[in-house]
Amino acid sequence: MPRTVIEIAQKIEYLSILDENANLDKSLEPDIPAEQLKTMYKYMLLGRRTDERMLKMQRQGRLGTFPQSAGHEAISMGSVINIKKDDWHVPAYRELAGMLYRGWPIENIILFWNGFEEGTRPPEEVNDLPICVPIASQLPHAVGIGMAMNIKKEKNVVMTYFGDGATSEGDCHEALNFASVFKAPVVFVCLNNQYAISVPLERQMACETVAQKAIAYNMPGIRVDGNDVLAVYVATKEAVDRARAGGGPSLIEGLTYRLTPHTTADDPKRYRSDATTDEWMKKEPLIRFAKYLQNKGVMSAKDLEDMEVEVDTLVKAAVTKAEEMAKSEELLNPYNIIDHVFADVPQFLQEQRDELGEYMKRENDRKAKKNAKKSETGALS
Amino acid sequence: MPRTVIEIAQKIEYLSILDENANLDKSLEPDIPAEQLKTMYKYMLLGRRTDERMLKMQRQGRLGTFPQSAGHEAISMGSVINIKKDDWHVPAYRELAGMLYRGWPIENIILFWNGFEEGTRPPEEVNDLPICVPIASQLPHAVGIGMAMNIKKEKNVVMTYFGDGATSEGDCHEALNFASVFKAPVVFVCLNNQYAISVPLERQMACETVAQKAIAYNMPGIRVDGNDVLAVYVATKEAVDRARAGGGPSLIEGLTYRLTPHTTADDPKRYRSDATTDEWMKKEPLIRFAKYLQNKGVMSAKDLEDMEVEVDTLVKAAVTKAEEMAKSEELLNPYNIIDHVFADVPQFLQEQRDELGEYMKRENDRKAKKNAKKSETGALS
Amino acid sequence: MAEINMAKAINLALHEAMDRDQRVVVMGEDVGQDEGVFRITEGLFAKYGDERVIDTPLAEAAIVGTAIGMSINGLKPICEIQFTGFDYYAFHQVEGHASRFRNRTRGRIHLPMVMRMPYGGGIRALEHHSESREAYYAHTPGLKVVIPSGPRNARALLHSAIQDPDPVIYLEPKACYRLFREEVPDQMETLPIGQAHVIREGEDITLVSYGASLRAAIEAAEELEEENIHCEIVDLLTVSPMDHLTVVKSVKKTGRCVIVHEGQRNCGIGSEVVARINEHAFLYLEAPIKRVTGFDIPIPYFSKERYYLPDAERVIVACKETLNF
Amino acid sequence: MAEINMAKAINLALHEAMDRDQRVVVMGEDVGQDEGVFRITEGLFAKYGDERVIDTPLAEAAIVGTAIGMSINGLKPICEIQFTGFDYYAFHQVEGHASRFRNRTRGRIHLPMVMRMPYGGGIRALEHHSESREAYYAHTPGLKVVIPSGPRNARALLHSAIQDPDPVIYLEPKACYRLFREEVPDQMETLPIGQAHVIREGEDITLVSYGASLRAAIEAAEELEEENIHCEIVDLLTVSPMDHLTVVKSVKKTGRCVIVHEGQRNCGIGSEVVARINEHAFLYLEAPIKRVTGFDIPIPYFSKERYYLPDAERVIVACKETLNF
Numbered sequence A, B: 001m002p003r004t005v006i007e008i009a010q011k012i013e014y015l016s017i018l019d020e021n022a023n024l025d026k027s028l029e030p031d032i033p034a035e036q037l038k039t040m041y042k043y044m045l046l047g048r049r050t051d052e053r054m055l056k057m058q059r060q061g062r063l064g065t066f067p068q069s070a071g072h073e074a075i076s077m078g079s080v081i082n083i084k085k086d087d088w089h090v091p092a093y094r095e096l097a098g099m100l101y102r103g104w105p106i107e108n109i110i111l112f113w114n115g116f117e118e119g120t121r122p123p124e125e126v127n128d129l130p131i132c133v134p135i136a137s138q139l140p141h142a143v144g145i146g147m148a149m150n151i152k153k154e155k156n157v158v159m160t161y162f163g164d165g166a167t168s169e170g171d172c173h174e175a176l177n178f179a180s181v182f183k184a185p186v187v188f189v190c191l192n193n194q195y196a197i198s199v200p201l202e203r204q205m206a207c208e209t210v211a212q213k214a215i216a217y218n219m220p221g222i223r224v225d226g227n228d229v230l231a232v233y234v235a236t237k238e239a240v241d242r243a244r245a246g247g248g249p250s251l252i253e254g255l256t257y258r259l260t261p262h263t264t265a266d267d268p269k270r271y272r273s274d275a276t277t278d279e280w281m282k283k284e285p286l287i288r289f290a291k292y293l294q295n296k297g298v299m300s301a302k303d304l305e306d307m308e309v310e311v312d313t314l315v316k317a318a319v320t321k322a323e324e325m326a327k328s329e330e331l332l333n334p335y336n337i338i339d340h341v342f343a344d345v346p347q348f349l350q351e352q353r354d355e356l357g358e359y360m361k362r363e364n365d366r367k368a369k370k371n372a373k374k375s376e377t378g379a380l381s
Numbered sequence C, D: 001m002a003e004i005n006m007a008k009a010i011n012l013a014l015h016e017a018m019d020r021d022q023r024v025v026v027m028g029e030d031v032g033q034d035e036g037v038f039r040i041t042e043g044l045f046a047k048y049g050d051e052r053v054i055d056t057p058l059a060e061a062a063i064v065g066t067a068i069g070m071s072i073n074g075l076k077p078i079c080e081i082q083f084t085g086f087d088y089y090a091f092h093q094v095e096g097h098a099s100r101f102r103n104r105t106r107g108r109i110h111l112p113m114v115m116r117m118p119y120g121g122g123i124r125a126l127e128h129h130s131e132s133r134e135a136y137y138a139h140t141p142g143l144k145v146v147i148p149s150g151p152r153n154a155r156a157l158l159h160s161a162i163q164d165p166d167p168v169i170y171l172e173p174k175a176c177y178r179l180f181r182e183e184v185p186d187q188m189e190t191l192p193i194g195q196a197h198v199i200r201e202g203e204d205i206t207l208v209s210y211g212a213s214l215r216a217a218i219e220a221a222e223e224l225e226e227e228n229i230h231c232e233i234v235d236l237l238t239v240s241p242m243d244h245l246t247v248v249k250s251v252k253k254t255g256r257c258v259i260v261h262e263g264q265r266n267c268g269i270g271s272e273v274v275a276r277i278n279e280h281a282f283l284y285l286e287a288p289i290k291r292v293t294g295f296d297i298p299i300p301y302f303s304k305e306r307y308y309l310p311d312a313e314r315v316i317v318a319c320k321e322t323l324n325f
């Protein structure tokens, strides 16, 4: 009857294996095959270089506003490497590295930031959802996919992502709660980059860690160094194994930092200091991982350089391809905006489609006239 | 760098002072003045008897469907007694005892379950919101009221209520999060009666207690025996004092049980056993509190009987008054449905108001004709 | 052939669908053990178990959001929202995702899911239990919005909704659940979504209605018949995509039209009916089209609900004004 | 008098209102230190501090829900939703509470609050950043929905919205933020909510529009003028409660009408305009009213947005068809 303390069974842990100076905690080092290590590095690099390239394109007016991914590669690749092709990947929008690994052509990524829905069409056979703009709203989808796995007795898992800001949304809470109640095989990965646009973590939540929110769902929760791909790997592997074995969902928080503005439209000087960004620049995930690969003898300096070249070639080719596709009849077809709203075009929409057709016709007529005039004037001058 | 446990500062406690057999833990007994104890009992009883009376009226077709409150009186009164008149009370819909204490006339309560908006109008000078039907949606309002207190430098607090089912809603999470981030002086009281209509607690959440969810918000959290008005009193008093002193919000879970169906339209036999209900009947809050008052010499058996009579008289008078009001011109005025939507009636709505006027006129004409006919026939027969 | 009411007819369709197709699952608050607060899911939990008949936590956004996920992963979820008054909690999932996935992915991902919701007034319920806001869904591109009016079409349309490859909002006029019985065939049947039905022929005036309000239209037509006024009644059945061709055909015949629905008027379904008739039958109109609808106020608590809900008397007056224009 | 753009005008109104009235607070995602993603709250945080200029966590329902609570407790919150594409997260708070508190409490509790939201297309943004769904709000009883079209009326209407005793949805056509400048008076001014303005007189045809689409109407009118076709243009300014009297008066004069808006057509604002004209000016109409609007599809990503957004060419064609009917 007295005043007693209720025991909370879960322990919230912190994990770091490869620190910012590439010092390794050998006792915790995961056993990852060399090929897989190389793959991880390759897609981290591919993500980074694509991101950088897209920034240049955006500055040249060749792309619309887009959220940059630099700094988030370790969380994305360290986790996604643990799921299989027929598992599901439900990203937010900074998991560029992981999406490329899952099979999204770079040109799709470029296309969707260039205003083409065709870019958000997941390739056939890729069990991914496209990037999700409304914050946290992808999380219930991930849970539903996982619930369906349970119902269909599939032994698959879902890996899904969200930011620190996303934790404030009701959808995030509801998704975590559903997942825990239904023991859905979902791994929730929070990219805690400490800012939601300009809003810092302490304005987003009163608690110290995102990981401890797992206690509200009786779910394992862990915080890892989000720039340490090995720590991310270990934590997400445990979670994936547990989910696949029927142990339900887990919450993993990767502590990291945006190395760039929020999007190409953002000016971070308004809300955070360059000095802090410089500090975090030193902790970024690729350099330490490259050192690790070298120390371990998995890749030589030459290998790393070769990979740079390979990646550079891939990115360049993709840019060319994307810009060609953007001029293709298929992608420019105005009817694309109407024809995929429903399986079939209903009557009233068909009437609107006809309106669009009339519009196009008039435009083409005008163009034809103009051209005719031009060639006339051309002939005269 | 290694794998370490993150210390969670908060301890989630359980508190019980007066057990189901009215055994008292003297060491924890709060020091409540006799008059206040009597007030608490009075409104608990008034709530219970009003509830019972309304059930009868509903069965006779004199009221619409309504959610019953029996069993929740200790949580409601044990908490609300700790706030002052100019503090705010934001109920869900089972805080009947507390609403009556705060100054809602019984007849208002009857009127709103009888389909009159006039019943949901809070009396002047009562800082209460009306009952709230959409689950958990009142919680952000409570937080906003508290945030305004901080902005206006008022030393007030808000006491707000919700069910175990409500914890699943995004609004509940968002409200708890806002309250903790803004240190709003809000006491969140969860009436955990272990069911949301038919859905049992373990289908609502995977964690053992609602209280532990406080950890996600770095907020003090405590579970109390929700049928023990003294435990509720102590826990909410601590929370109110903390809030008033600028210490921010708290989460209090009162473990209890619905002694009745969910609403008058519900059949609980479909989802819970009568045996369990009988068990909980023995733990109900009024009997043990009455025993405590007697043991303590605050009220004699005679006093308790007198109070029954007093309460009965109040309820009876209110029923009569409510049913008279329901026939009054003021409450029957059809224009009431239009005239309070905006401060002024805009043009397009005025046109609809005129339509309603025409409708009323036709109806009255028909009635007049009918009456004329009747008196004609009356004269003939 | 059996004579059943609408509640039973919807329940029958659910049984049939779950029987035929393993992918169909039913989910929502209290749909399992409790069999739904209106008992629409009666017998399902006992028959199909808690994996396919899922009592969910109390969170509408998650119900719709996880249903989206389930349908992405090969199931056909039918999710129940207990009352339309609470579907706004899920509106961002409906607007932001349910209505858009096919378009966003250019056809690669589509969502065969149904949102079942009791809607409308007339059951002496409290606040948030009587709303009729089908126009929100009709205004949202990418959604189909179906509203049956009787047992037989309720069953048939629910089958069509379940078989539809795209999300269907299936609104159940709760006032009709147990209002009347109708013969339904032994064999399960479907009805095309997006097709209105002329349920009564007449040459003087067209009444366009659907759902529970259709009763007021029918009653009015019957009373007017006694005065030798012949109403044609179009039951929309699908409010979006709306079958304006059927409406327009009728109005071209009668030259006059009254629309009857209990939802709010401003930007409601009736406004769209007027706009389409204006576009397609302008020269045939002999009088302005009248809208007999709910007023633009929150639907009143039940003591004054009748002032809000369209009744036959209001329809009759509107018809006469239209005829005497 | 100063020449400023709409972004600056709205910002000016916010400064003026916060200056005049201690109860006014501004809240939302990134409205403080960052001064808003469109910089509409520039200078407020520095001037009024973080108690009155509140950066909130990322949760739209809580932003609106706590604003409701604040207004109940004596403040006048102006909450910003970053883009209308995300206001659906808060729709249950808007529909269930913001629009109802006065009616529910029979006038005892009312909510003097403003929801500011950039809406509409034309800024090359991604999905969920270009929606125009004012009809959802117009269909919701108890709300006022205001849409300015230029710097001067933006400032005046925002003042009116802040002073209004009831919740006002204030939609900012983001394409107009920095599109053009206009003189605004030194003294702050208001404009009555619910009053449309005839911004151009003409006798041949009435164009009804508002927000960013008004530019297309104006451009069309100017081009048509060259062909000696005289358009009258009504800028609604408030889409609900809509000032149909002004529209009707104009249509009675011209006999013809084209409605121009970028929101979806089905049950959109245009449908309501048609329905009201039908009711109030039936005999004056010489041709069907045309709706030049967004199609009933999700607004396309920016590579094909132009096929969706009404432009002057579409308006001109619609006018000519109407005139040649």
Ligand SMILES: Cc1ncc(C[n+]2csc(CCOP(=O)(O)OP(=O)(O)O)c2C)c(N)n1
Binding pocket: A094, A133, A134, A135, A162, A163, A164, A165, A166, A167, A191, A193, A195, A196, A197, A262, D029, D058, D060, D082, D086, D089
């Ligand atoms: C529901 C919703 N509200 C607002 C926005 C606008 N917005 C885009 S990103 C962002 C911040 C997200 O922060 P966080 O979740 O931490 O992710 P990060 O961008 O830092 O990776 C906001 C407010 C949005 N996309 N969705």
Ligand SMILES: Cc1ncc(C[n+]2csc(CCOP(=O)(O)OP(=O)(O)O)c2C)c(N)n1
Binding pocket: B094, B133, B134, B135, B162, B163, B164, B165, B166, B167, B191, B193, B195, B196, B197, B262, C029, C058, C082, C086, C089
């Ligand atoms: C948002 C919302 N969804 C559904 C309902 C229907 N409903 C009314 S009460 C209730 C259960 C509430 O359970 P809980 O929060 O535990 O409160 P209790 O009734 O047990 O006191 C439900 C589902 C509602 N009122 N609001």
Ligand SMILES: [Mg+2]
Binding pocket: A163, A164, A165, A191, A192, A193, A194, A195, A196, A197
């Ligand atoms: Mg972040």
Ligand SMILES: [Mg+2]
Binding pocket: B163, B164, B165, B191, B192, B193, B194, B195, B196, B197
């Ligand atoms: Mg409960």
